[in-house]
Amino acid sequence: MKYFLLVSMMVFGRVLYAQDNSKTLKHKQDSNYIASYTSELDLTTRFFNSIKFSRYVLRDSRYKERLRYASNENLIIGVGVSYKRLTFNLGLNFPFVNSRDVEDKGKTKYLDAQIHYYLDNYVFDAWLSTYKGYFLTNPHETTNQDMADHSFPIRPDMINTNFSFNLVRVLNSEKFSFRAAFAQDEWQKKSAGSFLVGAECNMMFSKGDSSFVPSNVRESDFFDGYKIRKNTILNLGVSGGYGHTFVLAKHFYLSIVATAAFGGSYTSLKSHDDSQEDVHGLTFNVNYSTKVGLGYNSETFQIGLATVQTFMTNHTSLAHSKITENPGNVRINLIKRFVLKKPIRLPILNKLLD
Template sequence: MKYLMLLGLLTLVHVLRAQSDIEDKYEHKQDTNYIASYTSELDLTTRFYNSVKFSRYVLRDSRYEERLRYASNENLIIGVGVSYRRATFNLGLNFPFVNSWDEKDKGKTKYLDAQIHYYLDKFVFDAWLSTYKGYYLTNPHETTTQDEMDSSFPIRPEIRNTNFSFNLVRIFNSEKFSFRSAFAQDEWQKKSAGSFLLGMEYNMMFSKGDSSFIPFNTKETDFFDGYEINKNAIVNLGVSGGYGHTFVVAQHFYFSIVATVAFGGSFTALESYDDTQEDIDGLTFNVNYSTKVGLGYNSETFQVGLATVQTFMTNHTPLDHSKITENPGNVRINLIKRFVLNKPIRLPILNKILD
């Protein structure tokens, strides 16, 4: 596993250095008929937003239609943020009195979810570190023998999922297609345009429970070959490709959709809650896909929009017929106001980084 982690980090460093060299050598020019940019020293973008972040963990046995679907109890976040010279800072707060109403039915989820979305003209870099503790089984009647008259959700407060992931994507038509418009809100896509995408991604996923993820009353007794999995560690590296397009109506109303698919290799390790079952590990393959969707109204000084980001990381395991899918994501509503400053903001450390 350590060699795969090292390979991923070295690849990222090499790609980022190459990106920096290319952009220093060739000045990028956007087509102003298609894109208006608000990333100069005199532009300030402010936002008020509310967001819902979530994590899902799915166990699948390809011999059966039913899947074990675990989900975090979603929380509403309310926050504010600013963007200046391509750097974005957001501060969100979780209000317990808003989010505690369904904890009796779905349990309580504690989480840390830090995301970085860095959008250059020709490249997009996404990274996130998340850890969620506390899940519930969303479909007990499909997968277990739970009484049909019992409408409760089995709660697993000790299940924890941790993800560290990053991906780097090259935008081929960056002169006319803006990633930042819908997802960073400091540009304005004024005409419809799209672009093919090519990149790489690296993921590490760790899951742990206080007992087997497979409920004792699962309908299929040989689900996951009867392996009482309660821990897994997955590291994968892949190459991705896809397409993004923004449809613009009357210059101001937009609908953006970006989809990428990645294929790669994985190292997967499984551990059983049953001491009589040996640990299993091996090299497998994975198929990951990500979607980003944005829609709303955009103009020179104001923007309101909805943006969603989801990633589905599906890994085959060394067990026959079995797959594990991690699905982190978020949905956000943004209210944006842009200002023109009288003079640049003097923050030496920030300006040195951005220069």
């Protein structure tokens, strides 16, 4: 969204919280593997560039081609600060940076907010995203558009909203750090990995003024001939995966996390054609997500690239038909850490984080 002010989760931004009350739970990290910078005398500052995106894909298992819709990706430039377990990020969408291809791919307006809670052995993630304005990325593969026409069909009316929640248990949190690559307030000093188990819930709502399947689609029975213009999807699943950080010379790192979830799904479809009845029912879903981080990390400085993608594929009650939603982001972080002479005295904040 042009002139869009992105405040990650409003006041809290990206919240990274872990209980550190010594009378109840102690963080059992191995200091030979992980250095943490979340004490009351640590302050982490960041400058970042971020690109967030949303993709919506209609698939028919009888055909290789897929209808792939995408948001017009915008570059966000921002700053942030972390203290104890709290991170606040503020990003701006600069129009002079993101105005070049609006005529070709249309304008995307969006809200994208995230919460991440990091306990000793658990990671809790929550997302709320709404994107309005998509374009068809592959018209020559899926429609009868003239090969000499290199334009992208634009759908400014298309809206996609996603609520997602997942909880993951990190089985080797003593040696493997999620935060080092993806929250930037820890330092993974030695290579280590961990198996992951968890559960997740996703709710997805998409709608448009007309059918997502173009009238000039190449295969007339694509998506079983259903003129879908609205879908509601709810899925629940259990997940498992593995994460590993490879460390070279103590400072250079490559972190890879991959999880897959399997579960049940409720899908409801509404057609643009009044002669086609609403379709709904219980099916199954397969979701998977990837996180990749790489860069240089040290006691006082870090520079790194981090990418996060989620692929949520839901079978529908129509024969051969699937809907995949793919939100994600790519981010470059420049981090500088400071040691304070005395703790920051903010009574409400300190009570929340202690």
